Amino acid sequence: MLIEQLINGITLGSIYAIVALGFTLVFGVLGIINMAHGEIFMFGAFIGVIVTSTFKGPLWLAFAAAILVTGIMGYLLERFALRPLRNKQGVSHLAPLISTIGVSILLENLSHHLFGAGNHPFNNTFAEISFQIGSITVYLVQIVIFMISVILMYTLSYWLGKTKAGKALRATAENLETASLLGVDTKKTITMTVIIASAMGGIAGILVGMAFNSVTPQMGLSIGLKGLAIIILGGMGNVKGAMAGGLILGLAETFIVVYGNSGYRDAIAFAAIIVILLVRPQGLFGQKISA
Amino acid sequence: MLKVQGISTSYGKINVLKNISLEVEEGSIVTILGANGAGKSTTMKTICGLLKPQEGKVEFFGEDVTGRRPDQLVRTGIALVPEGRQILSGMTVLENLEMGAYHRKDNEIKHDIEKVMERFPILKERHQQLGGTLSGGQQQMLAIARALLSRPKLLLLDEPSMGLAPLVVADIFKIIKEINEAGTTVLLVEQNARQALRVSDYGYVLETGKIIAEGKSNDLLTDPRIMEAYLGRKSS
Numbered sequence: 001m002l003i004e005q006l007i008n009g010i011t012l013g014s015i016y017a018i019v020a021l022g023f024t025l026v027f028g029v030l031g032i033i034n035m036a037h038g039e040i041f042m043f044g045a046f047i048g049v050i051v052t053s054t055f056k057g058p059l060w061l062a063f064a065a066a067i068l069v070t071g072i073m074g075y076l077l078e079r080f081a082l083r084p085l086r087n088k089q090g091v092s093h094l095a096p097l098i099s100t101i102g103v104s105i106l107l108e109n110l111s112h113h114l115f116g117a118g119n120h121p122f123n124n125t126f127a128e129i130s131f132q133i134g135s136i137t138v139y140l141v142q143i144v145i146f147m148i149s150v151i152l153m154y155t156l157s158y159w160l161g162k163t164k165a166g167k168a169l170r171a172t173a174e175n176l177e178t179a180s181l182l183g184v185d186t187k188k189t190i191t192m193t194v195i196i197a198s199a200m201g202g203i204a205g206i207l208v209g210m211a212f213n214s215v216t217p218q219m220g221l222s223i224g225l226k227g228l229a230i231i232i233l234g235g236m237g238n239v240k241g242a243m244a245g246g247l248i249l250g251l252a253e254t255f256i257v258v259y260g261n262s263g264y265r266d267a268i269a270f271a272a273i274i275v276i277l278l279v280r281p282q283g284l285f286g287q288k289i290s291a
Numbered sequence: 292m293l294k295v296q297g298i299s300t301s302y303g304k305i306n307v308l309k310n311i312s313l314e315v316e317e318g319s320i321v322t323i324l325g326a327n328g329a330g331k332s333t334t335m336k337t338i339c340g341l342l343k344p345q346e347g348k349v350e351f352f353g354e355d356v357t358g359r360r361p362d363q364l365v366r367t368g369i370a371l372v373p374e375g376r377q378i379l380s381g382m383t384v385l386e387n388l389e390m391g392a393y394h395r396k397d398n399e400i401k402h403d404i405e406k407v408m409e410r411f412p413i414l415k416e417r418h419q420q421l422g423g424t425l426s427g428g429q430q431q432m433l434a435i436a437r438a439l440l441s442r443p444k445l446l447l448l449d450e451p452s453m454g455l456a457p458l459v460v461a462d463i464f465k466i467i468k469e470i471n472e473a474g475t476t477v478l479l480v481e482q483n484a485r486q487a488l489r490v491s492d493y494g495y496v497l498e499t500g501k502i503i504a505e506g507k508s509n510d511l512l513t514d515p516r517i518m519e520a521y522l523g524r525k526s527s
């Protein structure tokens with residue numbers, strides 16, 4: 001029982017971590033919270049539904065389509081909602097935040113229109129496959145989710161830490177002017193970051209679809225707020241913090257449902273933020289973006 | 292090699308540079324002197340592309356480069372070591388050096404990093420340490436080394452001696468001289484007027500956004516007006 005819950009918590013937590021990483025990357029280079037990230041995530045989940053349920057396509061195709069579509073959404077977000085507001089005289093520093101809120105509302109309305117308000121099942125051929133280890137039941141889908149998350153996190157860490165493009169991103173995140181003096185095309189780096197972050201949101205969307213077998217237009221808001229909670233918990237713009245924060249929140253939510261009161265499940269994230277902000281205002285790993 | 296012709300630069304409505312012209316000959320060291328707020332950094336930022344002038348133009352090897360971005364200008368051979376060094380504090384010393392060679396595609400980068408670390412042994416010793424944990428003097432060495440790794444033809448140095456102990460300052464000026472002797476042209480902004488003029492060939496004096504005097508460094512060093520205003524009376 002305990003171990004099963006632990007597995008549930010880690011599965012959920014690794015999805016949260018992926019969502020939070022998307023927030024963290026964008027916060028790192030642009031210094032803003034991308035309030036549209038949750039809705040981009042939700043679109044990723046719907047692409048998954050369309051590919052697997054409507055067209056009975058394979059899972060890998062769902063991932064590929066979600067990455068493509070959410071990546072393009074990220075590009076459009078940066079190009080039309082964020083870039084025009086940058087370095088403009090007299091534009092409030094809150095303007096980009098408001099702009100992403102606008103985009104999030106637009107996307108939610110659009111998804112109602114495109115997909116309808118109801119709950120959409122996620123057709124997953126191996127959703128019911130499970131195996132027993134002693135008295136413990138493990139679902140294959142949980143292992144797949146966990147593996148994908150770990151691979152994604154590892155790849156991202158490696159990319160940020162070891163590749164030229166990753167280092168350019170970190171330099172841009174730390175100091176835009178310095179990065180450009182060193183030869184980094186910061187405009188390109190920012191666009192690339194928003195695209196990568198959005199595609200990660202899309203992947204997370206499919207993972208949630210696989211895990212809970214349910215996708216709705218409203219899921220963006222709740223996961224968006226949780227992602228926000230996680231990056232405050234982990235330290236704004238901090239990659240390790242986003243991963244650790246995601247796992248902590250996933251485990252906390254799982255255990256509160258099992259051993260506490262499931263009614264408080266969604267309140268956990270925000271209770272955690274308040275406590276953390278009181279004890280450690282910079283977050284658990286608070287510092288600038290680093291590998 | 293560098294020709295600045297009548298540039299005027301503003302921050303919003305505040306006009307800071309008023310019709311500045313200056314020239315840097317290939318192989319030379321040129322110094323810009325001026326009090327705090329005179330517009331020295333603004334001049335440097337305009338040359339390297341961080342700021343765009345409202346008027347005038349910047350020519351590099353006869354080519355009009357006005358309005359190009361800094362990342363484009365690094366590729367044509369202009370590198371700035373900004374005021375306050377601007378080390379990437381969350382990246383290691385080695386990563387800072389690698390970022391210096393960011394735009395390069397040749398296969399001598401590793402070799403150049405080795406060479407630069409031999410020139411600055413402290414950077415070799417601390418290469419795994421985060422840039423932000425270096426002392427001020429070490430950070431200045433790192434900033435210069437990093438800029439050199441872009442293989443600049445023209446190196447812009449904005450107050451490299453700022454906030455450093457006299458011995459380290461002397462070291463910095465020695466390094467500037469060596470860099471120049473190795474073939475890099477240098478445009479230097481300094482408050483340390485006497486030492487700057489001693490290493491340089493030509494100097495400009497900036498006051499509230501205008502050039503009020505210019506001349507061979509030796510002449511400026513013996514000009515009573517300049518001495519009084521920027522070198523302190525008691526000079527030799």
Ligand SMILES: Nc1ncnc2c1ncn2[C@@H]1O[C@H](COP(=O)(O)OP(=O)(O)OP(=O)(O)O)[C@@H](O)[C@H]1O
Pocket residue numbers: 302305307325326327328329330331332333334374
């Ligand atoms: N970002 C900015 N916005 C508005 N005004 C600025 C900005 N940066 C500089 N200034 C103003 O422009 C003028 C020139 O500044 P600049 O930094 O070029 O001076 P400086 O000669 O480099 O001085 P210092 O020796 O103190 O470095 C100053 O009056 C300063 O207040």
Ligand SMILES: [Mg+2]
Pocket residue numbers: 331332333374449450
């Ligand atoms: Mg200055």
